[in-house]
Amino acid sequence: MKRMAFACLGFNACAVGAFLIALPLSMSGANAQGNIDPAISADIEAYCTNIADAARDRRYLLQKQELDTLQAGIDERIGVLEERRAEYEDWLKRRNDFLQQAEQGLIDIYKGMRPDAAAERLENVNAEIAAAIIMKLSPRIASQILNEMDSQVAAALTSVIASAADETTSRNPS
Template identity: 60%
Template sequence: MTVPSPSAQPNSLRRRLMLLAVGCTMLAMPGAFAQEVAAPATVLPANGDEIQQFCTNIADAARDQRYLLQKKDLEKLQAEVDARIAKLEERRAEYEDWLKRRNDFLKQAELGLVDIYKTMKADAAAGQLELVNPAIAAAIVMKLPPRQSSLILSEMSSDKAAVLTNIISSASDSTTSKEPS
């Protein structure tokens, strides 16, 4: 069986190429199936011109698809940036809350209590600070001179001294965060 050469059936080959070009164009254009397809031209260009015309015909549709893909990528990146900004704002609010609590904590000790405990003996101050709210006791101990604070903490029971030490260390730790990064 012999295969007929393309020159023997030029109209058949041209029709096939034209149908292929129309089909590719239809697939490249969104919503093209809802539109009517124009009848193929009766005058067909030569083979090299057909390829050039095909590429010219689908160039706009390809460019539109490329723009749509780029737009989707940009929207995805924008959503990621927005999520990161929201996370940073959340962290900033957390830090501001921590700073406010720390400043309030330090102000409690400045109400004159520090001066009272500065003049007391370590064993008497330790006994009274064991009965006070641990947050207030820690604030007072933190405002006292280090030597006096160490004497008071050494006179306290080990449990109470440990609670005060934990409060003081967490109040002075600027890297304290509710959620590790």
């Protein structure tokens, strides 16, 4: 039991065994300087030699059990992550479907508006959104709307549209 307690604390099993053998023997077999009798030393060495393989096997077994426990935890976490990834992909698909429907509905709204009214509304929208809407419209309707806009706003939207079509424009400006 004492050996197991020392081994659990991380002590070398041979050193613990030698200590346990030497303790009672050293009380009777040690000289005044604390040197252990050669016979006792031989017993200690024989003990260490005899238990070395068993101690190593036990240490390997404990390490394997710990690795198995860690692997089970990792497998569990991977399972949770896979579930979350599947949920995220489902949510993303539903979101993209909704956005596509909303985008088409928005395009249809601007397609049905008078050009002067559509121009007035698009002047008040974010330039990138307005440019995206204009790009989705037919060229005839888009040109009518741009014709009705303030020239500076129309130029800014044209610049955004042109830069979106430019293949040399980097997606990551950093």
